[in-house]
Amino acid sequence: MPIGPAAEPIRAPSRRLAGSGELPRAANDKPGAGLRIALFSGNYNCVRDGANRALNKLVAHLIEQGAAVRVYSPTIAEPAFAPAGDLVSVRSVPIPGRSEFRIALGLPKAVKDDIRRFGPNLIHVSAPDLLGTAAQRFARRIGVPIVASLHTRFETYFDYYGLGMLRRWAERRLSRFYRGSDCVLAPNQSCAQSLIEMDVKPGRIALWGRGIDPSAFSPALRNLGWRRAHGYRDDEIVPLFFGRLVIEKGIQVFADTIGELRERGHDLRPLIVGIGPAERKMRELLPDALFVGHLEGTALGRAIASADILINPSITEAFGNVNLEAMASGVAVVSADVGSAQALIDHGRSGLLVAPTPAAFADATEMLIDAPDLRRAMQRDAASASAEYRWPTILNDVLYRYRNVLTD
Known part of the structure; x- marks a missing residue:
């Protein structure tokens, strides 16, 4: 049941002090005190992606605010990064064709015993996999409320892997998963709408956005020396692909867009930041691009800011x-x-939104290449618009939502 034109949008909790990002609390008591959260993840630190980074940020923040958190997830011998909080490994097997991801086959008795000993008063499930659904069932059995968070549009992946016939089955399964939770945290209004179309009650949906560390991502990190060291001229337009190198991120469309722009006379050498199983394919598509691999911290921020x-x-x-x-x-x-x-983007002001075709991307990119004043104004507006996305405030909203679930 879609939201009508006059419907009230889903909102994040609003009890934080205006503009402060601080949580009201009793004297000598941290705002997370008394919360005991068992969090279930499909691959908490197996892969450095947006979902795992957000979950680790959340866990670190909750612990800092006085909550007790225990994380249950598949693990690997060489994790992508050190996890936040106590991580309990759940037996799992690699996903065929995508071995960087693993899938737990359920909730073993030993893990159930560990959960009982931990004594959570809230269970957070972050993926609609076998572990997440088993954790939901177990939470109902022990009488603990459930919060789910939506991180990935899994239903959109099937067409990329020739499995389009399974999409309807996946949508039904997702609907059952999210309807089986007391609260679902959606990253934006669009995802909230998709949950409503899955028959999740609007009153059970809240927003959990994502934040930016301004010391890690800033225009001030732009570095002409870094560009020159990688063979770019100071006045050269550098197009950027940033993210995991997987086919569902649209690497073919990106490569075709660069090809279209070159046919129009633009001499472009793309900058590719990220790694992933489709890296070989992307190198074949763009053999002259600069691939800098996986970067972190200041090195990552410098590379991104040095693109155009x-x-x-x-x-x-x-x-x-x-x-x-x-x-x-x-x-x-x-x-x-x-x-x-x-x-995130105010079209024409803080960015451009286009149809996902090489021609449309090439048209928009060419416009920005040919109109440097517009491009610079858009860059300034984009940096300004990002300032409202700060992690402490956003993570405090989740903490408030937890408390709301426990008191409803």
Whole structure:
């Protein structure tokens, strides 16, 4: 049942002190005190992606605010990064064809015993996999409320892997999963609408956005020396692909867009930031591009800020972290016109939203190349718009939502 034109939008909790990002609390008591949260993740630190980074940020913040948190997830021998909080490994197997991800086959007795010993008063499930659904059932059995968070538009992936016939089955399964939770945290209004179309009651949906660390992503990190060291001229337009190198991020559309721009006479050498199983394919498509691999911290922020135009062809994003991080870095953004991008970008002002075709991306990118004043104004507006996305305030909203669930 879609929201009508006059319907009230889903909102994040609003009890934080205006403009402060601080939580009201009793004297000598941290705002997370008394919360005991068992969080279930499909791959908490197996892969460095937007979902895992958000969950780790959340866990670290909850612990800092006085909550007790225990995380249950598949693990690997060489994790992508050190996890926040106590991580309990759940037996799992690699996903065929995508071995960087693993899937738990359920909730073993030993893990159930560990959960009982921990004694959570809230269970948070972050993926609609076998572990997440088993955790839901167990939560009902022990009488603990359930919060789910939506991180990935899984239903959009099937067409990329020749499995389109399974999409309807996946949508029904997702509907059961999210309807089986007391509260669902959606990253934006578009995802909230998709949940309502899955028959999740609007009153059970709240917003949990994502944040930016302004010291990590900033126009101030733009570095002409870094550009020169990688063979770019100071006045050269550098198009950027930023994210995991997987086919569902639209790498074919990106490569075709660069090809279209070159046919129009633009001499472009793309900058590719990220790694993933489709890297070999992308190198074949763009053999002269600069691939800098996986970067972190200041090195990542410097590379992003040293580009000029992000071309983001992905139509599978739930939030669109790369759009926000590029905006905060003072990079003009040309993004597929999908709900996640619409939530972040004011079209024509802080970025451009286009149909997800090479011709449309090439048209928009060419406009920014040929109109440097417009491009620079858009870069400034994008950096300014990103300033409202700050992690402490956003994570405090989740903490409040937890408390609301416990008192409802």
